[in-house]
Amino acid sequence: MNNDSQFGGSEDRSDTRPILIVPYMWIGDFVRNHTVVRVLKERWPNRPVDLLTTSLCAPLIDYMPGVRAGLVWDLPRSRLAVGRQLGLARLLRERNYGTALVLPRTWKAAIAPALAGIPERIGFVGEFRFGLLNRWRWGEKKLPRFIDKNAALAQPDGAPLPPEWPVPQLRVPAEEIAGWRQANGLSAGAAVALAPGSVGASKRWTSYPEAARLLVARGLEVWVVGGPAEKGLAQEIVAAGGAGVRDLTGNDLRNGILAMAAAGVAISNDSGLMHIAAALDTPTMGIFGPTSPSLWAPLNGLAATVVQNRSVLACQPCQSTICKMNDHRCMREITAQDVVEIAREVLARTQGLENG
Numbered sequence: 001m002n003n004d005s006q007f008g009g010s011e012d013r014s015d016t017r018p019i020l021i022v023p024y025m026w027i028g029d030f031v032r033n034h035t036v037v038r039v040l041k042e043r044w045p046n047r048p049v050d051l052l053t054t055s056l057c058a059p060l061i062d063y064m065p066g067v068r069a070g071l072v073w074d075l076p077r078s079r080l081a082v083g084r085q086l087g088l089a090r091l092l093r094e095r096n097y098g099t100a101l102v103l104p105r106t107w108k109a110a111i112a113p114a115l116a117g118i119p120e121r122i123g124f125v126g127e128f129r130f131g132l133l134n135r136w137r138w139g140e141k142k143l144p145r146f147i148d149k150n151a152a153l154a155q156p157d158g159a160p161l162p163p164e165w166p167v168p169q170l171r172v173p174a175e176e177i178a179g180w181r182q183a184n185g186l187s188a189g190a191a192v193a194l195a196p197g198s199v200g201a202s203k204r205w206t207s208y209p210e211a212a213r214l215l216v217a218r219g220l221e222v223w224v225v226g227g228p229a230e231k232g233l234a235q236e237i238v239a240a241g242g243a244g245v246r247d248l249t250g251n252d253l254r255n256g257i258l259a260m261a262a263a264g265v266a267i268s269n270d271s272g273l274m275h276i277a278a279a280l281d282t283p284t285m286g287i288f289g290p291t292s293p294s295l296w297a298p299l300n301g302l303a304a305t306v307v308q309n310r311s312v313l314a315c316q317p318c319q320s321t322i323c324k325m326n327d328h329r330c331m332r333e334i335t336a337q338d339v340v341e342i343a344r345e346v347l348a349r350t351q352g353l354e355n356g
Contacts, residue, residue, distance in 0.1 A: 017098025018048040018068070020118065022109050024150075026199070027253070027272025030057045031279050032147055034064050034168035035299060036101065039154035041066045042166070050095070052088075059254035060276075063170040071095075080108065089115035101153050105140075107132060122153055145295055167299045170279040172261040180258040186246070190264030190351045191221040192343055193282075194237065195273035197230040202290045202322055202331075203270045208233065209240035210336035211267070211343075216244035218344065223248045225259045225266075225273060265303065265346045267339060270296055278302060283350045285342060289330035292317040303346045308333045 048068040061070030100113040105126035114132040124140040224234040234247040266277035277284040278298035
């Protein structure tokens with residue numbers, strides 16, 4: 001029987017050995033890992049797929065179709081932590097993986113799979129990992145996007161990239177959303193979720209307080225979503241918007257996932273929460289300044305891509321975390337009025353609300 005897959009070649013569908021993905025651990029990148037899961041399940045429907053995860057990203061696993069389990073194991077970024085690596089290797093050995101996909105190019109990411117003796121360890125050449133990986137892939141720099149680099153490792157070696165990758169999916173049961181709303185004292189109406197945080201100051205649109213004020217003035221409920229680092233921003237936004245704004249920032253990413261799942265529309269910087277909202281099929285507006293939507297927008301697509309269009313900036317996109325010229329014009333010239341009007345159009349289109 002020919003079991004040819006759109007992701008390359010004839011595969012042994014009877015193989016049942018589990019697969020481990022060692023992913024990038026930033027929240028947005030972790031969401032995009034679900035594309036890799038879907039490619040693997042297309043190739044090998046009978047092989048369980050697990051994801052190594054940090055405590056921060058672990059709640060995402062519960063909402064990813066096709067993932068058997070998440071292995072929560074926090075490793076420090078700045079040092080080797082030999083004892084932690086050995087402990088992880090023991091855990092991996094117990095789970096009897098047949099294949100490990102090591103997505104990061106760092107040598108530390110490949111240590112535990114090698115020590116565990118996983119028979120097939122796949123990754124791109126990089127950082128002196130000879131001996132740690134045994135199924136080398138070449139040509140990473142020729143792949144145009146981050147998702148192409150990651151998902152290509154889930155294909156057979158040498159297979160061409162497909163016209164489109166399967167998009168990440170996060171699925172939250174409706175009863176869990178309803179319970180979350182009730183526990184937080186939130187109404188059942190359509191709300192606008194604001195995600196004002198991001199890694200890197202240059203990606204942060206600074207007009208969220210004014211946008212919240214305008215949204216509340218138009219009768220909309222506003223939620224501020226983010227982690228502990230966004231608490232100060234949330235307080236500014238609440239102060240501007242008044243009683244119609246709720247601060248839902250906190251330590252638990254699950255709370256952010258449920259907020260994005262419950263929202264009628266999400267307005268976000270280029271951040272992990274933007275990818276979460278899009279993967280949940282929540283209508284999502286992404287605000288882009290120094291980064292390129294063509295490279296970094298979610299595969300799922302956005303309800304609106306908001307960029308500065310009042311002038312042509314030669315420096316844009318710069319991909320820099322700190323603005324070094326033009327005093328952040330790529331973000332400053334995106335007005336709160338424009339963003340609010342786009343949000344109202346999105347709500348009118350998707351929720352049937354009047355756009356008056």
